[in-house]
Amino acid sequence: MKFRNREEAVKHEVNMTSMIDIVFLLLVFFVMTFKIVELEGDFSVKMPLASDSSGMVDDTELPLKLRLQADEQGRLTSIQLNDVQLGVDFVALQNQVIALVGGKPPGEASDDGPEIEIDTDFNLRYEYVIDAITSVSGIKQGDQTLKLIEKIKFAKPRRS
Amino acid sequence: MRVKSKKVDLAEGDLTPMIDMVFQLIAFFMVLINFAQTEANDRVVLPNSKLVKPPDEKLDFPIILHVAQDGEVILGGDSYTAQTLRIGLNQELAVIRAEGKSPADANIIIRAHKDTAAGDVQEIIRSAQEQKFEKFALRVKEDRS
Numbered sequence: 001m002k003f004r005n006r007e008e009a010v011k012h013e014v015n016m017t018s019m020i021d022i023v024f025l026l027l028v029f030f031v032m033t034f035k036i037v038e039l040e041g042d043f044s045v046k047m048p049l050a051s052d053s054s055g056m057v058d059d060t061e062l063p064l065k066l067r068l069q070a071d072e073q074g075r076l077t078s079i080q081l082n083d084v085q086l087g088v089d090f091v092a093l094q095n096q097v098i099a100l101v102g103g104k105p106p107g108e109a110s111d112d113g114p115e116i117e118i119d120t121d122f123n124l125r126y127e128y129v130i131d132a133i134t135s136v137s138g139i140k141q142g143d144q145t146l147k148l149i150e151k152i153k154f155a156k157p158r159r160s
Numbered sequence: 161m162r163v164k165s166k167k168v169d170l171a172e173g174d175l176t177p178m179i180d181m182v183f184q185l186i187a188f189f190m191v192l193i194n195f196a197q198t199e200a201n202d203r204v205v206l207p208n209s210k211l212v213k214p215p216d217e218k219l220d221f222p223i224i225l226h227v228a229q230d231g232e233v234i235l236g237g238d239s240y241t242a243q244t245l246r247i248g249l250n251q252e253l254a255v256i257r258a259e260g261k262s263p264a265d266a267n268i269i270i271r272a273h274k275d276t277a278a279g280d281v282q283e284i285i286r287s288a289q290e291q292k293f294e295k296f297a298l299r300v301k302e303d304r305s
Contacts, residue, residue, distance in 0.1 A: 030190060
């Protein structure tokens, strides 16, 4: 027997429109909030407030003195390590620091190592101070970092 | 006469590959999204240094001070100067003491703008030292070039 009006199999399809709407909203949210992460690190400075009665200072462990001078715009005009003038060359500063403290083999941690006191003009731009700290605290050799001076402190601010 | 109903052929594109791609994109952005960016401040552009590396572990009791180019200090959303910073630090001190720790255990993270005056940063450090803080971290951007 022939069935004429046989119903065709109904194909059920899930309506995807609402899901796609939500998914696109999520996508837009993540794209808008996406920000390329800039990796940041720290220079650690342990610096308790010095007491005024500094009668117990050991002369053999006087810190190196790094003097940074600036012009009126805050640009670096001179670097002086102890009494040695180094112009505005951070490479020269690093070489001078290596000459002074770099003889020790790395990893010999019998003491905390030498200390440096940074004395800057008030209006010197902070990035020069960071450049100076970078130069005195280590050398980057490929993936390795050879440490030079780890103890860093600041002199009294020079309020102009 | 019997008219045969003609089925309209609805052209439907196959959405599966598109949805696959969109889900992959969402997964990509979800993994890379960094909620720690809340630490950052738009007014601060950090200086670069080749030596620093992101720390392996987080510092204890971090107190983040943002220093804008004009020397304004931002601590927890409030603005201070180097002179008035003591008030903000006192509030942080209260929290530290409530947890049974001393100021020497806390770490002051200084995120200063690269063009700010170094003297301002020094004064901020001095102001924190007067509140018995000892440990400071000068935050800089890693320079990979």
